[in-house]
Amino acid sequence: MDARNQTAVSEFLLLGLTEDQALQPLIFSLFLSMYLVTILGNLLIILAISSDTHLHTPMYFFLSNLSFTDICISNIAVPKMLINIQTQTQRITYTGCLSQVYFFLVFTGLENCLLAVMAYDRYVAICHPLRYTVIMNPILCILLVLLSLLISVAHALLHTLMVLHLSFCTALEIPHFFCELAQVIKLSCSDALINNLLVYLVAGLFAGVPLTGIFFSYIHIVSSVLRMPSSGGKHKAFSTCGSHLSVVSLFYGTGFGVYISSAVTDSSRKTAVASVMYSVVTQMLNPFIYSLRNRDIKGALRKLIGSTASPL
Template sequence: MEPRNHTAVSEFLLLGLTDNPALQPLIFSLFLSMYLVTILGNLLIILAISSDAHLHTPMYFFLSNLSLTDICLSNIAVPKMLVNIQTQSQRIIYTGCLSQVCFFLVFTGLENCHLAVMAYDRYVAICHPLRYTVIMNPCLCTLLVLLSLLISVLHALLHTLMVLHLSFCSDLQVPHFFCELAQVLQLACSDALINNLLVYFVAGLFAGVPLAGIIFSYVHIVSSVLRMPSSEGKHKAFSTCGSHLSVVSLFYGTGFGVYISSAVTDTSRKTAVASVMYSVVPQMLNPFIYSLRNRDMKGALRKLFGRMASPL
């Protein structure tokens, strides 16, 4: 088969999670519910933090940025999937597919960086409490967020620009509900060896460095907490880290789970189903984890609901 140049590619076909028409209404309802819960939950977190002066601290500044990232991440793939189910179409234009690849890499990378920055924030708060306000000043907090965004954008652009140099054949069926980088690379007719090597190298570096930072922070946190004389102080210190640890475990656990499942499963469709666990579920659960485990967040949400319910 003669490969076609990438400039001639006009569209891809997103095969979705199943080819059974009877299951499409169920999938539509499930993903619509998850999407609405994700958007509403993360918006409430942002509104609660911005409206409560007691939460204008570095910890909640980073949390509001994490919620904003989750909103953006959920808007990349799910709306297009819902539209395709509703219109009974599988088409996505070439530029739309590359946009999904690029923005998914941007916001997953940004979430990765945010989790590392939040771990550093907890490290400073627990291990250096007297210097916390000096170290975690507004300038540094803003700089950390902007640096995370810059690194994530450069990472995404690197992979996206490399995809632009590939040629594709006539079979452009993506066995997924969105254009994921690994699935798009498999459709290339030209040699994608450099792309694949780059994916593994940069992914290992980009995920490994923040994860190493998180582990380093919590090793020092645990060591510092165990030296505290009072059990009440230990409980308070661990409780401030509980929500973040839960989110970190969910993010990395689902990511590694999908990687393992893709290695042992024999079909791309099963991998697509498994990928829901890291591309949709964490963004939906993060607001619940922080609101249910954090006393300050629950108080801020009660105040927010009270103002919303009170007559104008």
């Protein structure tokens, strides 16, 4: 089979999660429901934080950025999948496919960095409470978010530019519901050794550094909390970290689960099903984790809903 230059490729085919046409209406309803819940849940978190002046703190500033990132991740793949199911087509343009690859890497990378920044914020709040407002000043908070975005953009740009140098065969079927980097590289007819090495090397570095930072932050947090004399202080300190730890466990747990499943199974479809967890479900659950475990967020949501409903 002859390879052709990537500039001649006009479209890819997204095969989705299953070939069974009878299941398509169920999949459409399920993903539409998850998409709407994700958008509504994260928007409520952002609106609740912005409307309550008591929540204008570094912790909730980072949380609102995390919610915005979750909205962006959900908008990358799910709408196109729903449109394809509704129109009974599997096509996605070459440009559209690379755009999905790029923006998915940008916003998952941004979420990865934000979780590390939020761990640092909790470390400063618990281990250096008297210096918290001085250290976590507004300028530093904005710089941390911008730095996270810059790193994520550079990471995504590196992989996307490397994909642009690949040539593709005539069989351009992607056994997934969106254009994932690893699946696109597999379609290449040219030598993709450098691309694959970069995926593992950069992914290990990009995930390993923030995860290490989170790990060491919580070692210091636990050490400081255990030295607290009152049980009430310990409970309050741990409660402020509980939601963040839950989100970290969900994000990294589902991500590692996908890579493990891809390593132990040869079925790309099974890997695609597993990837639903970190590309769709995680973003849907994050608002519930923070709203159910955080009294301040619950209070702000009640005020927001109450003020919205009162004119009616």
